[in-house]
Amino acid sequence: MLRTSMARRRAASGGIEALYPRGFWPAISLPGVLWLIALFVVPFYAIAATAAGRLDPIFGSSIPEWNPLYWQPDAFSFVLDGLASPGGIFREVFLRTIAYVTLAVGLCLALGYPVAYYMSRLRGRLRNAFLVLMIVPVWVPYLMRIFAWVNLRQDDGLVTRIVAATGFVAPQSWLDGRPSTVILGLVYGWVPFLILPLFAALERIDASFVESALDLGASPARAFLRVTLPLSKQGILAGTVIIMLPMFGDFYTAQLLGTQKNAMIGTLISFYLTQATAGPAQGRGAALVIVLALLVSSLTVYYLVSTARAARGAGR
Amino acid sequence: MSQVATAIRGPAARAGRLRAWLANPWRRPRLLALVGWGFIAWSLVPVAIAILFSFNAGRSRSVWQGFSLRWYVQDPNLSVLHDSILAHAVLQSLKLASLTMLIATPMGVALSIGLARWRGLASTASNFLMLLPLVTPEIVLASGLFLVFAHLYVPGGTRLFGTPAQLLEHVTWSIPYVVVVMRGRLFGIGKEYEEAAMDLGAPPMEAMRRVLLPMLAPAIFASFMIVFALSIDDFITSQFLSSGEGSITLPMLIYGTGRTGENPSLNAVATVMLVLSLSAIGLASLVLQRVARRRGTGEAAARELVRFEI
Numbered sequence: 058m059l060r061t062s063m064a065r066r067r068a069a070s071g072g073i074e075a076l077y078p079r080g081f082w083p084a085i086s087l088p089g090v091l092w093l094i095a096l097f098v099v100p101f102y103a104i105a106a107t108a109a110g111r112l113d114p115i116f117g118s119s120i121p122e123w124n125p126l127y128w129q130p131d132a133f134s135f136v137l138d139g140l141a142s143p144g145g146i147f148r149e150v151f152l153r154t155i156a157y158v159t160l161a162v163g164l165c166l167a168l169g170y171p172v173a174y175y176m177s178r179l180r181g182r183l184r185n186a187f188l189v190l191m192i193v194p195v196w197v198p199y200l201m202r203i204f205a206w207v208n209l210r211q212d213d214g215l216v217t218r219i220v221a222a223t224g225f226v227a228p229q230s231w232l233d234g235r236p237s238t239v240i241l242g243l244v245y246g247w248v249p250f251l252i253l254p255l256f257a258a259l260e261r262i263d264a265s266f267v268e269s270a271l272d273l274g275a276s277p278a279r280a281f282l283r284v285t286l287p288l289s290k291q292g293i294l295a296g297t298v299i300i301m302l303p304m305f306g307d308f309y310t311a312q313l314l315g316t317q318k319n320a321m322i323g324t325l326i327s328f329y330l331t332q333a334t335a336g337p338a339q340g341r342g343a344a345l346v347i348v349l350a351l352l353v354s355s356l357t358v359y360y361l362v363s364t365a366r367a368a369r370g371a372g373r
Numbered sequence: 374m375s376q377v378a379t380a381i382r383g384p385a386a387r388a389g390r391l392r393a394w395l396a397n398p399w400r401r402p403r404l405l406a407l408v409g410w411g412f413i414a415w416s417l418v419p420v421a422i423a424i425l426f427s428f429n430a431g432r433s434r435s436v437w438q439g440f441s442l443r444w445y446v447q448d449p450n451l452s453v454l455h456d457s458i459l460a461h462a463v464l465q466s467l468k469l470a471s472l473t474m475l476i477a478t479p480m481g482v483a484l485s486i487g488l489a490r491w492r493g494l495a496s497t498a499s500n501f502l503m504l505l506p507l508v509t510p511e512i513v514l515a516s517g518l519f520l521v522f523a524h525l526y527v528p529g530g531t532r533l534f535g536t537p538a539q540l541l542e543h544v545t546w547s548i549p550y551v552v553v554v555m556r557g558r559l560f561g562i563g564k565e566y567e568e569a570a571m572d573l574g575a576p577p578m579e580a581m582r583r584v585l586l587p588m589l590a591p592a593i594f595a596s597f598m599i600v601f602a603l604s605i606d607d608f609i610t611s612q613f614l615s616s617g618e619g620s621i622t623l624p625m626l627i628y629g630t631g632r633t634g635e636n637p638s639l640n641a642v643a644t645v646m647l648v649l650s651l652s653a654i655g656l657a658s659l660v661l662q663r664v665a666r667r668r669g670t671g672e673a674a675a676r677e678l679v680r681f682e683i
Contacts, residue, residue, distance in 0.1 A: 073564050074490040077577045083495065086487030089480045089548055090499045096545040097506055099525070100517025107520050121524050168412065175409035187409065194416045196654045198606045200624040201643040204631045205419035208426070208434050208640070215422065215435045232632070249416065298508075306512030309608060313631050323512050330516055331613055339520070346516045350509075357508050 104350075108132050108343035112336075119339035132340035136348060147325065147345070154321040157236065157311075158304045161243035162297055165251045168244065169296070173255035174285075177262075191256075194249045203242055203313050210238060210314070234318035242314040243304055251296035258292020259285070291367050298360040305353050322349055424647070427640035434637070444641040453641050458618065462626040463645055469536070469611075469622065470604035470649070473543040478597045480544070481551025482589070488552065489559050506549045515610040518542050522614060534616035542610045547600040554599060558592035591664045598657035602650045 074082065106121035109128035113120050122128055139147035176187050194202065209216040210231035220226050231238050262285060270280035308323030322345065329342030427445070431438030441447065446454045453459045488500050506514065522538045533541070566588065570580040586593075608624035615625065623646040630639060 073568050073571065073577075074492070076571060077490075077581075082487045082491030084487075085483040086491055086496075086499060089484030089487075089552075090502065092480065092545065093502050093506070093548065096518065096521075096541055097514065098502070100514065100521045103520040103525060104513070104517045107524070121520065171405055171408045172412045175405040178405070187413070190413045190417065193651070194420070196602060196606075196650055197420055198624060198643075198646050198650050200608055200627045200631070201423065201647055202420055204627050204639070204643055205423040207631050208423055209419055211434055213434055218435050245416070245419075302508065302510045306510035306609070308512075309628050313628065326512060326516060327613070330519055339523075343516065343520065346513055350513050353510055353513075 104343045104346050107340055108347050110340055110343075112340075117336050119337055119341075119343075132337065132344040133347075135337075135341055136344040140348070150320050150322060150325055153319070154305065154323075157240055157243065157319075157321065158301060161240050161247070161304060162301060164240070164244045165248045165300060166293065166297070169248050169252045169255055170293075173252045173259055173292075176252070176256050177259035191249060191252060195253070199246055200309065200313075203246055203310055206242055206245060207232070207313055232314060232316075234316035236315075236319065239311050239315045239319045242310045243307065246310060247300040247304060251300045254295040254299060255289065255292040258289045258295070262288045291364060294360050294363055298356055301356055302353055305349060420647070423640050424644050426637055427644045429637055432635065432637060444636065444638040448638070451636050451638050453638055453645060456638060458621070459626065459638060459642050461618070462621050462623050462642065465536070465619075465621060466605055466623040466646070466649070469539055469543055470601045472540050473547055473604040474597050474600045476540075477544040477547035477600050478551055478593065481548045481596060481600075482555055482593055484548065485552040485555035485559060486585075489556065503549050503552055506546065507553070511546075511609045514546070515542075515613040518545075518610060519613045532616075534614055535620040538614040539611050539620060539622075542614055543604045543607055546607065546610065547603055550599055550603060551596045554596050555589065555592050558589055562588050591660045594660050595657040598653040602653040602657075605646060605650045605653070 102123075103121055106123050106128075107119055109125075109130065109132070110120050110122040111127070111129060112118065119132075136147065139145040140151055142148070176184065176191065179187055208214055211217065212230055217229075217231060266284050266288070267280050270284045271277065275283065306323045306326075308321055308327050311319040311321050311324060326342055326345050326349065329338045329345065333342075425437075426434060428440050428442070429438055430441040430443060444452055446452055449455055453463065484499075484503065488496060488503065491499075518538070518541075522533050526533060562585070566584050567580045570584045571577065575583070605623065607622075608628065611620075611622045612625050612628065615621065621629070623642060627639065627643055627646075
């Protein structure tokens, strides 16, 4: 009896957490936290240390400099020069990456929004079926999905044959470095990841908002533009960020569906870091990673700030 | 009479009806339905064709030459079973996925419970740290890990590239997903059951072992399966941290030979990968669905699966 009331009182004051042995919660969290520090935080530092590192006096290869006091800007200025100066060696690849990603995200939105909207209007069994069919591609390994397109677009592939059979378009090789093939590959690969958060946002919209807009005399198009679209803004943002992050680091889609002509930033990073290990390549690769990370994290931060603002607005 | 009227009004009336039909927001969204189901077809048919042609008796990518298991088992040189590179990639992926599952899931489960209960600044910081990998492009983590395994984590001068580095990386990548999956269920359960057990006299550890953990069992199982599927799916970091032929995983194999490979055996190996990944996810959703049904909410399970990816 006494113990019961004590447990209650303690539970009321500090929650049941307080009944467990002291330090129990930090202790069971510790392995995971230490793991993430050793294999997530330290690697991040290693990128900075390598980008700002020095060169081996004998072999001329990059060596990370762990002490920030001795950091040097050589690799950075090389990369920035290659990006910013007209005719710089990274400029073309960088602009191409931004163009591909922008176009692919735009197409994903144009395609994904109606699909997510349709899905949010379905009810009952049909909706469950649609949701399951929507989730399947998310869990089909990405490279298999891209590989499926490689098959279809080979010179003897089905798409090539069907297109040739219609006779409207002259037979062509789709895989010889066409931007359209790579961009469509990116859209195919990532659009399901955009649709799911978009669906979640559209589904949360109270139907009575749209109804009141219509009752007040708005045309359906206007009701959509003034009510549904603004209310789904968070979903659009979330989905866009979710698919932009991997797209900016992509090199495999461009490699499988294109040629060297379609190289993206990821292609350069992968080349500098893992293949061209001689000379200052690694430092330059690391500096490129930092440029990419800054670009991407500015997007993420914008998203987080906007989400926080929306949450505050809703709370008011 | 009315026929005459219609004949006279003719096109104008038709246009009016069209406008009324377009303006009616409660009409059946036929065009949207077309886009929706067309999209589903577009997203599934290419994969279905790849699977179909893995059973093709011949080499063609576009002409059906009869059903056979030639590219899986029968062909003495080129089938998944007999081509040593293909078979090894299957084994490497399975080995990595199983080990990752066994290491990452317990650690992630402990972390999720710990973070849900532990209060204070260090806990907030850990929570933030745990979420960071989810918003980091994989290529950034892959580059960082490549550099630490090249320069820093070199025990006794041996480089860990290959299976050890890949395993460490897969675990790192999986932990946050486990925490996210577990957290949904942890908050769903609440603390009442544990409290009741303790009020009835159970010591805290006993309450955790006999009340909380059994209630978390479905989510723990789902975590195992999701980690398995994530590991099978992983490409960039596996590629960065590989060393030679011994550490080629299934996605790496497809990346390496997808363009040049002439044989449908690559379709077969991709199908094996798809079956591994989807069956893990299928099992996870099955278990979650049963739990959701017991709780009486219809589509909650599918919804939970959506959340994993976001």
